[in-house]
Amino acid sequence: MSETQLQRCFVLHRRPYRESSLIIDVFTEEYGRLTLLAKGARSKRSVLKSVLQPFVPLLMKWSGKGQMKTLRQAESISLGLPLTGIHLYSALYVNELLVRLIPAEISQPGLFYDYLQVLTELVQNPNPEPALRRFELSLLTALGYGVDFVHCAGTGEPVAPEMTYRYREQKGFIASVRRDHLSFTGAELIAISERRFMTPGQLQAAKRFTRIALKPYLGGKPLKSRELFISQSGLFKTRSKGK
Missing domain, CATH: 2.40.50.140 (Nucleic acid-binding proteins)
Incomplete structure (x- = not known):
């Protein structure tokens, strides 16, 4: 070159x-x-x-x-983004995902835009969780991970908001009466597909799904940024109580 x-x-x-x-x-x-x-x-x-x-x-x-x-x-081009506390650790987590997961020297202009977007949201919004979930979903798409959130993998029918669906790797979401960490309501799946997280329940469901989906890519090696955040989380709480 x-x-x-x-x-x-x-x-x-x-x-x-x-x-x-x-x-x-x-x-x-x-x-x-x-x-x-x-x-x-x-x-x-x-x-x-x-x-x-x-x-x-x-x-x-x-x-x-x-x-x-x-x-x-x-x-x-400009000053560094003013990231502190939980927002800084969230941004470090995003960086670690990119270093560990995206292949080298492959153009990713869409993901680059998503990276700019997540950093902007982390600076502007008090709660980093919605921005992180949206970025994780964008990263999964860039990695070629495809899953249909809005159709039952068993029948092909649109998911019903009130029904429960269980995730099966490499297949998708199948209607089920079983409820465990792999189960999601249709309403939660629709919210994930739209990247629209308006309630704590929707955010928690999205986090649970992205953890499941990212695990095969990350393997058994823990994320350093997550360990660092956990080690510092007590300090954040102490400072918050002192305000």
């Missing part, structure tokens, strides 16, 4: 490399997820030191072949 033109990007994750460099995972508008070597980015004189941060809208260009390209230029 010759040197690219400037591309819209976000840093998803960064880690030290040798004495003064960084290896960064970035999500780009046109090229999808890439791994870049940022030479000297950790040195005291580097202008990149404060630029290559998560949640800062960037313009970047890079060059090279193979799995890891070399960063040639990076500049911020």
